[in-house]
Amino acid sequence: MDAREIAWQVLNQVCLEKEYANLALRKVKLQGADMAFVTQVVYGTLQHYRYVRYLWEGLVKSKPKGKIAVLLDMSVYQLMFLHTPTYAIIHEAVDLAKQVYQGRYAKLVNALLHQVERAPRALPQEETARLAIETSHPDWLLAMWKAQYGAEIMKQIAYHDIAEGKTWIRCNTLVNSLEELEAAMPGRLEKAPLPQAYAYLGKQLLQEPCFRNGGFAIGDLSSQMVAGYLDPKPHETILDVCSAPGGKACHMAALMENKGKIIACDLHAHRVKLIEEGAKRLHVSIIEAKVLDALQAQTHFSHTSFDRILCDVPCSGYGVLQGKSDIKYHMQSGDMDAIIKTQEAILESVWPLVKVHGVLVYSTCTLNKKENEKQIAAFLSRHPQFQLEKEQTIFPFIYNSDGFYMAKLCRIA
Numbered sequence: 001m002d003a004r005e006i007a008w009q010v011l012n013q014v015c016l017e018k019e020y021a022n023l024a025l026r027k028v029k030l031q032g033a034d035m036a037f038v039t040q041v042v043y044g045t046l047q048h049y050r051y052v053r054y055l056w057e058g059l060v061k062s063k064p065k066g067k068i069a070v071l072l073d074m075s076v077y078q079l080m081f082l083h084t085p086t087y088a089i090i091h092e093a094v095d096l097a098k099q100v101y102q103g104r105y106a107k108l109v110n111a112l113l114h115q116v117e118r119a120p121r122a123l124p125q126e127e128t129a130r131l132a133i134e135t136s137h138p139d140w141l142l143a144m145w146k147a148q149y150g151a152e153i154m155k156q157i158a159y160h161d162i163a164e165g166k167t168w169i170r171c172n173t174l175v176n177s178l179e180e181l182e183a184a185m186p187g188r189l190e191k192a193p194l195p196q197a198y199a200y201l202g203k204q205l206l207q208e209p210c211f212r213n214g215g216f217a218i219g220d221l222s223s224q225m226v227a228g229y230l231d232p233k234p235h236e237t238i239l240d241v242c243s244a245p246g247g248k249a250c251h252m253a254a255l256m257e258n259k260g261k262i263i264a265c266d267l268h269a270h271r272v273k274l275i276e277e278g279a280k281r282l283h284v285s286i287i288e289a290k291v292l293d294a295l296q297a298q299t300h301f302s303h304t305s306f307d308r309i310l311c312d313v314p315c316s317g318y319g320v321l322q323g324k325s326d327i328k329y330h331m332q333s334g335d336m337d338a339i340i341k342t343q344e345a346i347l348e349s350v351w352p353l354v355k356v357h358g359v360l361v362y363s364t365c366t367l368n369k370k371e372n373e374k375q376i377a378a379f380l381s382r383h384p385q386f387q388l389e390k391e392q393t394i395f396p397f398i399y400n401s402d403g404f405y406m407a408k409l410c411r412i413a
Helices: 003-017 021-026 032-047 049-057 066-081 086-097 106-118 127-134 139-149 151-160 178-184 221-230 247-255 269-281 294-299 325-330 335-353 373-382
Strands: 168-171 189-191 197-200 216-218 237-240 261-266 287-291 306-312 354-364 386-394 404-411
Touching (some): 003 086, 003 325, 032 325, 049 325, 066 086, 066 106, 086 106, 127 139, 139 151, 168 221, 197 221, 216 247, 221 247, 221 306, 221 354, 221 386, 247 306, 269 287, 306 335, 335 373, 373 386, 373 404
Parallel strands (some): 237 306, 261 287, 306 354
Antiparallel strands (some): 189 197, 354 404, 386 404
């Protein structure tokens, strides 16, 4: 089985069976250039899903669906974005088409791909419609961003989501200094606008000796800002209610000089194991990882028992579409409705646990005021015991990082 067929199989799992792309790719038994090719085709096809389908779908009246549609998407992506010889892409696509539905779509696949290659379909003239197809975003999402943030920010977010991202890391100051980390990875680090953050410029991050020794943590730049927003101090007691995989908890532990206590919770046992494994690698000893539903926090902890609480809540993920393009492929406008109720319920569950004069930080990796500013405004209207110290939306195009929202609330009574 060659790399293109494997990429097609992975895309069928993601697009038709709704498996997460990263989990589907973990099952692939390839290495080196072949694995790199499969990964690029999978993520590239998902990232440009609407654009590549637009190029072939308008050329045929009776539109193929299922595996053939995915095959056409994947093949058009390669024609438009990769430097692979055209004949190789089309020849292999036709061979793959012969494997399903008794091969009756093979001639159609051949004809459509040749037509796309010769004369790609023109994009719409209207600016927003053109942007939606060119950047492969749903119309409703661009309309929401335009209404909430304005046309220019909408456009910058959309183009960011199809640009090449950066790999961000955080120096683990419990193990080494910034100078020691830089000396251990010469020429492979670029300083970032955060005290302990770097963009990684190398090719084999997980093979770096400093990674195995716990010298750095992998984590998006915007995500690294959350621990600083909470501003934990040594010897404090902290609750992180939606912690897995634990990157923010480990960052808080470093800021606390590994002194105090952090209770890091998640709903699922296998994800709690990730917290424990990450803390061990990063030489963090003050984290106690627990399987716990955030909605049940009051039944497990005493009121006013925590100096600070982090609620990095489940969200629609509209800020991480550059790196998680399968979210963009499957998203529906109604998805956020249930999530907003869950976010509200988590806040209601945990706020009594904050000490008077303590801090509650609410964060999401989405760009949606209903989940962010409006959620916090509604919470404050219900709870005069809290006041908003500050809030911030980090647009992804600012640092070439994820989109994030953070709000710092102080309990005053």
